[in-house]
Structures are given as structure tokens and as C-alpha cells.
Amino acid sequence: MKILVCVKQVCEPETAFSFEASRPWLRQPATVRYQMNSFDEYALEGALLLKEGLPGVGLDALSVGPARAATVLQRAQGMGADRAIHILSQDEPEALALATWIAAWARAQDYHLILCGAMSQDAMQGLVGPMLAELLGLPLATSVVKLELRPGQAAIYVERELEGGWRDCLELPLPAVLTIQSGINRPRYPSLSNLLRAKQTKPHTLEATALPAAPARLELVAVDPPQRTRAGRRLEGDIQDKARQLAAILRERALL
């Protein structure tokens, strides 16, 4: 059985952006720390649990991104992925382009299961997994919070998380694409021995420009700072001043 997990490298949520009046509109500081998209850690852990429960599972981790994305693949291998596939791409492509590239790779590999995160923490689109399923013509389940291979591994039982505490229970024939929701498991930390091994092996690298391209369907026209919906008064001073002000304001409003 072969499993593919798609992992995205994201800048850490604390990254300080600055806004510009024209392209590229948003600038990152010179040094940015990157991490694995948290939803993808759950997807990877889900795949690792399947692998541990079943002999002969091969687990590939794939990331699309610039050279720095290699570190997220190392982390995936550190957690236990067997192989790393790096699709090298300089800029941040549209979800459809990403899905088209991943589909081009996956088509030649006969994966039984493809796992994505429910969304990427930074972009929060929830697009790549469902688009990949459509491009590959595979059944899809999104927002999966429980998964169990059926005996014989021809199908998988999943529960999708819905609003209001409900779950949708489905059985999908394999191969299939799932998007994994947070909380489904407790992602492990990479092991040192795996990490060392990962650092010695090079990921299998493909150039995005050599893969089929998707037509651009969106044009990014502007990037604006978010709007405030409330006063958003910032307390100033040292920490004691701020604590004093907060207590005073809450008392004034009879909240404390």
C-alpha cells in the first residue's frame, strides 16, 4: 500500500508583515521562521499510524515550494515518512496550479491514499485536496476526524466533522483523497535518528516548470490591511501600567 501526504511549509503565524502601496503589496521581514502547516502534521501522523498498523506501507511526503521547503520534508522524514518529493517552485502558485502539479506526480505512482491537511494555516483555502481529488477523478472526504482501513484495504471508513457537533460517516473505495482535520491524533515529534538519516538523503526533486501548467484563473489585485470592527484601543506603558489600566477599565464598566 502506498500513501502520499502533502505538506506545506508556512511562515510562523507571528511573522510581521508590512503593507506596500503597490506590488508585491505585502512584504515579509528579512528573516522569517518557517514551520510545517499544523494540519499537515495531523495528516502525516494519520498516515504513520496506518503504516504502523500494516506491513508494507510506503509513505511519501510531498511539498511544493522553493529550496527552503526541503526542511519541511526533512521534518516529515524525521517523523517517519519513507521518501520525500520536492516540487521546486519559486513563487506562491494558485491552488489549481499546485493541485495540477501534485496530480501530475501522483498519476504515475498509483497511491492508494492521498492525505492533505484540511487547510493551510496561512492561506486557509481548503482548496488543494479537493481539487486534487477532482483532477485525479478520485473519491473525496474533507475535514476527516476519524479514519479506519477496512479489512482487505479496498476501502476506508471515515468520519467528517460537520457544524454543531455532528459527524458524517462514509466509506470510500480506495484509492481516495482525504483532507485531515486537526485533533484526529497527536502528531509525534521527529526522532533524532530519522532526522539524521533525512539530512543525508536528498529529496526526489522535480521542477514545477517541467510539469503541466494550469491556466491562471485568479488575479491578485491588491492586499489591504484588515478592517477593524471595534475600537481596538491599545494599552500603553509598562506591564504594570497595562494591568492597572485593564483593571480600571473593567471596573468602570462594572465587569470586574
Place this chain on the structure above:
Amino acid sequence: MSPDSARSVVVVAELRQGELAPVTWELLACARRIAPAAGLALYAVVLGQAVQEAAGRLAAAGAAVTALQGPGLALYNGQAWREVLAQALPSLRPAIVLAAHTTQGLDFAPGLAVRLGAACLTGVERVAVQDGRLLFGRPAWHSKAVAQYAAAAPLSVLTVQPGAFAAEAPAADQAAGSLEVRPAAPLAGSVRFLGLRRAAEQSADLTQAQVVVAAGRGIGKPENLALVQRLAACFSSAAVAGSRPVCDAGWLDYSRQVGITGATVSPQLYIACGISGARQHTAGMQGAGFIVAISLDPQAAIFNLADLCIVEDLTLFIPAFLAECTSAPA
């Protein structure tokens, strides 16, 4: 943008237990904003097994409604929804298709867009017309910015964030729209739908508390929950809640989670401790009377909907506040 009455904006209604979900009216409000500005006709489609009544209510509000009915559509099913919509939509000549940014809309919309060769944007919160072009705004970059997109394809499939557009009562002189019922018989799909299951109950004390003190990933480790609990103890009717990662980690029970997949609370006071302010969380607390946010990140999105913003390390700030409360009574 030439007025082209032959093209349309189509709302895909969302049903809950056979009733129109509230977000459907918000989609309609969004469509009403787009349609005149872009010279588009307004349509709605309703999928289900017996949806004539729900469809009738949408038609009464002025939309031209197509009800797609069939036994294969009794419960939501992504395969069937994509198939039936991909077949039915082209005859309505949509330029824009609006679905809800819910677990349902997010499940069928991206695949539908691929099938129709459409642009796809999820979590849309703003629409604007600029230089004759429709722009769609959605949060991006950890919700620290709003990205504005124009479609570079003749058709766009959008999921619209619940709460972003206020539902409108139809005008008194609103003429009813047409209603057409079409049978729809999706092929038997390969996915077996085994039914719905109730997984979580919400705790009443959370939704009734006058003060909610919420812990986010920023508490760093479970030991720091004690700080949040001591903060809550300063108030007479306070409950401790958490963002999803805190519940995912098992630091708090899921019944304490606030957000779209947790509880919706509207206390008099909400104190967010170490919460960044992702939409999935803020949807559950933005109705609070007074919002105080504590985060180390000066750009955290939570500050955009807070009344008071405190850029501090909560592990230092909360003790400072506790000292203030005990040493200087009113």
C-alpha cells in the same frame, strides 16, 4: 463590464434538516449586492429530496429558483452535489456561483470549480466593484491581510463566510421570482454514506457565563492553564474556554471549545489569552459585549475585533493583573 442580462449570479442554497440554513439568506444578500453592480440576473438552486417548500420561500424573496429534486439527494453527498450542479448550472449561464463557507460548501465547491473550469475562492468576506471589475476579498497570510482578487476566468465559484453579509428582509414591493422544479437523478456514486452521528455536546455553563476567559495555543503549555483559571476566578460568573488547538492537545475538553466547530458564546466580557484570531475561532465569540485580547503578536488578527488590545506575554501579564486585582480593590 457590459450589462449582460443573460448571465447570472447563482446562489446554492444550504439546507439543515430540510430547512433553509440562515447562511442561505446571507448568500442571497451577497448576490443582491453583486447582481445589479455587474448587470447579472439572480438565481438560486436548491438540492434535496423534497425541497419545494424551501425553494418556494427563496422564490418569494425574489430569486428565480430551480429546485433540483431526487431521491439520491436526501442527505448532503459531495459526489452527487458536484455531479448535479455541474449538469444544472450551465443552463443558468452563471458568471458567479455562491456557496456557503461551511463544511458542505467547502466540500463540493472546489471540485465543482475544477469541473466547470472556474476560478475558485473560499472564505470570501467582501465584494467590491473597481474600474468595472468585480473584486473578491478574503483573509490571507494568517488573517493578517485581506487579499483582493479579480477572476481571470469567465466563471467564479465562491464560498462566502457566514456572518460577512447581513441577511436582508425582502422589500415590501418585492416581486416573487419564478420556481422551476427539475428532477435530478445522480448516478450511484462509489462513496457509501452511512449516516450522521452526534459526537459532541456543548456545555451550558459556557454559553451562559457572563465572562468567558479563553486560552489559545499561546499559553504554550498545559501548566499555564492555571493562570487562565485564576484570571477567570477574578469574576463572579466566569467560564474557561479554549481555542481548538488547546482542545486538540487535550489541555481542555472539546466541550470548552469556542468557534465554528465548538460553541458560540456572547458573554458581556470575553478575554482571549494567546489566541491569534482565525475566523473559525472569532465566528464563535465576535458577538461578545466587550472583548479584551492579550497576544505577543502586535499584528494578531484578534486585535481587529477587540475593544482592548494588550501586546504582552500572558505568562507575565496575567500575574500582573491578578496582583492588581488583589492589591487595589475598587
